[in-house]
Amino acid sequence: MAARPKLALVLSGGGARAAYQAGVLHAIAERLPRGVPCPFAIVCGTSAGAINAAAVAAGALHFHAATSQLQSLWSSANAHDIYRTDRWHLAVSGARWLMSFMPGLKHRRPVSLLDNTPLGHLLERAVPFAGVRAALDARVLEAFAVTAMSYHSGLSVTFCDARPEVELWQRTQRVGVRASIGVPHLLASSAIPFVFAPTAIDGEYFGDGAVRQVAPTAPALHLGADRILVIGAARASLLPDPPSSNAPPSVAQIGSQVLASIFTDALGTDLEKVRLINAAVRQIPPDALARSPVPLRDVALTVVTPSVALEDVALDHVAELPRALRLLLASVGGTGEGGSGLLSYLLFEPGYCRALIELGYADAQTKQPEIDALLAGAC
Secondary structure: OOOOOOOEEEEEOOOHHHHHHHHHHHHHHHHHOOOOOOOEEEEEOHEEEEEHHHHHHHOOOOOHHHHHHHHHHHHHOHHHHHHOOOOHHHHHHHHHHHOOOOOOOOOOOOEEEEOOHHHHHHHHHHHHHHHHHHHHHHHOOOOEEEEEEEOOOOOEEEEEEOOOOOOEEEEEOEEEOOOOOOOHHHOOOOOOEEEOOHHHHHHEEEEEOOOOOOOOHHHHHHOOOEEEEEEOOOOOOOOOOOOOOOOOOOHHHHHHHHHHHHHHHHHHHHEEEEEEEEHHHHHHOHHHHHHOOOOOOEEEEEEEEEOOOHHHHHHOOHHHHOOOHHHHHHOOOOOOOOOOHHHHHHHOOOHHHHHHHHHHHHHHHOOOOHHHHHHHOOO
């Protein structure tokens, strides 16, 4: 009897954009019989994708229920559940940033604009981490992995809650380490530089895993995946429209491009590399593959990404933001067309998140033949 394929789920980052992934996952779960466990033996996440990955891994014994709960979590999300949005805090935070750049003022420069303490409390309530261990013991999961970036070493560190027989890795600028993943790991992985503060884990400070993650699919490949489903949170690159004016870019527009380079560019490049390696492997005779000193295999790859620009969706929901935060973003151009990219990462509000969930559900339906083929034989 042929061995069952080893499926991996890879969830990339993108702040509030990650609500899209909840819609995709729920559409997949609806295609499977109720009560079945998670079809993905390996679950990997980075940044906000790490939070979604944690929800899937923690509920792996009941996949449909886990995806329903994840969808409910995003549907009820508010910005104040993720970071402090009160007027006083935002005013003080902004003032500290301004003062820190004034010469002669001995004021400690802040490391982040927003305080994500509320997110930690939300994760403690929403993610039953004991479910990860139960799924590992039941052999439904082989590994659950979350990637963060070490501010000390600059390494891309993938924390792995895995079965004992699973081997980890050490490569240039990236390493896998065993860990019992909890709230600090999720906070670290999703701590966007300058937006959220670094998180300490065993005395070392970590930030957003997407920053130094040059190969987002690498953890899944190292953990032995035969097939990979990647759910992104950004539309595949298209030729941009010509600029509407010759004005210099706003702070928000610059920030949008920086965030895009963190969350999008590495994933697109990595997927191209995997496809190229797959094409090369198919040209190698099986006996030559067996003699290769480096394990080579053709890894089935399915990718689901938004079919429309999420920046445009965000502009339709800008009025949902708390007034103080809306004014702060407007001051740097974050509520206009050019800076809507930044808005799309921070707009943790029900209307926007529900729109992304619906889009993810619809896009998964469109991709269903590919997804069905990927899942074939694994459930």
